[in-house]
Amino acid sequence: MSTGLAPSDECSHDVVFKGLCVMCSKDVSGPVFGNSGAGATINMTVDGRILVSQKAAERLERETAERLHKERKLSLILDLDQTVIHATVDPTVGEWMNDTNNPSFPALTNVFKFVLPEAPTVYYIKLRPGTFEFLEKASKLYELHIYTMGTRNYAEAVARIIDPQRRLFNDRILSRDESGSFQEKKISRLFPGEGERMAVIVDDRGDVWGWCRNLIRIKPYDFFVGIGDINEPLGANGKAAANQLKQTGVLPATILPASSSSSESTTPEAQQEIKEDILALVATETAALTETPEVAAKHLQETLSQIQQHAIHRQEVSRPLKDRPVLHDNDTELEEIMQRLERIHREYFGMLDEEGDCDVRDVMDGLRKRVLRGCEVVLSGVVPVGFDQRRHDLYRFATIFGAGTDKVHKAVKQGGIHVVHPDWLYHTAIAWKRLPEESYRLVKEKSRPTSANASSTQTPMGSSADQSESLDDEVDEQVNIGGIDWSAMDAEIEAEMDSSDEDENEGEAVEKDDDDFDVWAEIEGAMGDLEEDEDSSDGGVDGEDGKKRKRSPSPFSSSKK
Known part of the structure; x- marks a missing residue:
């Protein structure tokens, strides 16, 4: 039966689902259509299954903005690691949790654990104090999104802990499996149109966002002292060593790993693995200069994933926490962040009611400039x-x-x-x-x-x-x-x-x-x-x-x- 739509050499319709145009059923997933720039080219879902045209994206963003305005809400993008949680794979934590006489036991309230499908490694997740209260309060004023450099499985496992009933985030989760990056985050991956005018970001890192105006930079949550961000494969020390290698051709004699400065992590074997990881990263980045952007991004993702697996294994084996001091947890950062979010929300809707239009970035700029x-x-x-x-x-x-x-x-x-x-x-x-x-x-x-x-x-x-x-x-x-x-x-x-x-x-x-x-x-x-x-x-x-x-x-x- 005819659809009444004459096919053309190039599809220019507004919506594509799983590589097929929803209007003319053309397969637009191949290189001819997928890279042509015509029609639907903008991701509207975290998994990339739905693509829309710029015109359709702008219309959807307007509809979303109208809905949020009626609900008196803004959008809030939350990072996970060292923002609302701290993660480690050190088995020492499991031993402490099973020993009520251990001096660190009282601080291990709200420590959860899970195993991901791809490996038997046990992850221990500590919630930042006040996380549940913070999310409940924030959800009254903001529509919540998760944006993490962890894998999809990792992000969903954490989401099941902090939002067990799926009331707060629903499916609004973006991981590195969808964003394709260990190194940067883009607000346009969540809001490809004008949605960033209503979006606020809370993250412990500003560099990955390019210090965009939407950002509230939170103090990194460092409960497991010395562990750092489990989803930052090289850490600052490794990145500095990689830059030195690219500039001088020489690696430092000793490179402290991302997770710890413990003696076990500076053994000759660990040092050799870290140096090989850095050499692999630099080689991948060099090869990318002659590759297409899609191929280069794929190879970089594969290299960084391998580097992360090495870092996780080193942490699991070296057990850096076993010689650390007694754990304490007196962090109150989320209370202060909530006060800022309330102030931003109040000023935004005050300006919107008074002037009929508002950009949350202007509100945040104004608050920062007063400091x-x-x-x-x-x-x-x-x-x-x-x-x-x-x-x-x-x-x-x-x-x-x-x-x-x-x-x-x-x-x-x-x-x-x-x-x-x-x-x-x-x-x-x-x-x-x-x-x-x-x-x-x-x-x-x-x-x-x-x-x-x-x-x-x-x-x-x-x-x-x-x-x-x-x-x-x-x-x-x-x-x-x-x-x-x-x-x-x-x-x-x-x-x-x-x-x-x-x-x-x-x-x-x-x-x-x-x-x-x-x-x-x-x-x-x-x-x-x-x-x-x-x-x-x-x-x-x-x-x-x-x-x-x-x-x-x-x-x-x-x-x-």
């Missing part, structure tokens, strides 16, 4: 020589959160400059509020005790290996850190002071730092709670007494604009 508004940050002694500071994480965080970075001479003329550990800026970026500079102040005296957490910023913030422990425990000691060239830093400041007299002719008054100024009271009044609006036009802030106060100098150096 360091009025600060001038000087990155002295922390950006490598010859490195473009605009590409450095610290520069990115300073500008994203509202600080100025180009009026150094004003900060220098102000005097009373705070010189602080870069952790101040990292932790401020995570917390979305300006943290007390006094807790992060650097000192030159070698006799000053070194903070146990002073090394965290040696790891890029985008990596899951980044440890942000001092965000949990208030730093009572000033931080003494090695590796800073104090003479170079002093010379840099002197140079700025010399140049400031020559180029400062703008006629703006700069307040001097008052030795009796109450920094703690000012910080509390300025940045204590994001629920308070800070839209003061003169750069000052309201204190608890309702009076205007000047801002204290920011870390590195600062002044009022």
Whole structure:
């Protein structure tokens, strides 16, 4: 029986299901149609079974936006590993769970375990404190999605733990099996049209998202100390070694694995396997230069999957947790993230009701810009020589959160400059509020005790290996850190002071730092709670007494604009 539709050499209809056009039944899965760019080319399901045209995608996105607006909801994309869970395959955890006398036993509440179909390895999953409460609250304001670099089987196993009744996520799960990437996440894989205008992301890594405007970067959950992200095959150390190999042709003598720095993981056998994995990765990336994008992506996925299996096996055998200290779990990060999500939701729908249109990215930009508004940050002694500071994480965080970075001479003329550990800026970026500079102040005296957490910023913030422990425990000691060239830093400041007299002719008054100024009271009044609006036009802030106060100098150096 005829369908009344005349076939054409190239299908241009709007919807394709499993490689067949739903209108004319043409097979469009082959190279002629699948790569032609005509008709339906946009994924609308995580498994890629349904493709639609750009026109159809835009229509579906509009319909979704209208539905969510009626429900007074936004979209929330949640990562899994080190965001709401922490995973390990170390059998030591199973032994602790079976021993009520073990000192770590009380902390093992909400530790679950499962085995995936493809291997007998037992995965131990620790839920971040407050996960169930967080998901319930968030689901009232957001439609929830999972986006993970774990496999499909892994993602579904975790989803069965955190959403056993499938009420919260349903089938809205995107894994690396569908996204095809270990190395990056794209919001367009979930929202190919204008859906990103209503989407918020919570992830412990920003680099995989390209630090997109939709992102709330959460502090990595590191319950199993030293394990890191089980779905990040090489970790920061391995990536750095791979880059060194590509640039110099030489691998470092010792490469710490992604999961642990334990002695068992640095045995000659483990080192040899890690180096072979890095060589395989670099070879795959080199071969990709002469391959089609589809073939290159397939080969890279296969190589990284093999590397991950090696890393999991090493962790299972070496048992890095057996020599670790007693486990503790006092994490409260999800409570703070929920407050931010509530604020974003409230401001979005307030603007939507008032103006008839809104972009959640503009709302998030506005909230972030208030955090360091009025600060001038000087990155002295922390950006490598010859490195473009605009590409450095610290520069990115300073500008994203509202600080100025180009009026150094004003900060220098102000005097009373705070010189602080870069952790101040990292932790401020995570917390979305300006943290007390006094807790992060650097000192030159070698006799000053070194903070146990002073090394965290040696790891890029985008990596899951980044440890942000001092965000949990208030730093009572000033931080003494090695590796800073104090003479170079002093010379840099002197140079700025010399140049400031020559180029400062703008006629703006700069307040001097008052030795009796109450920094703690000012910080509390300025940045204590994001629920308070800070839209003061003169750069000052309201204190608890309702009076205007000047801002204290920011870390590195600062002044009022």
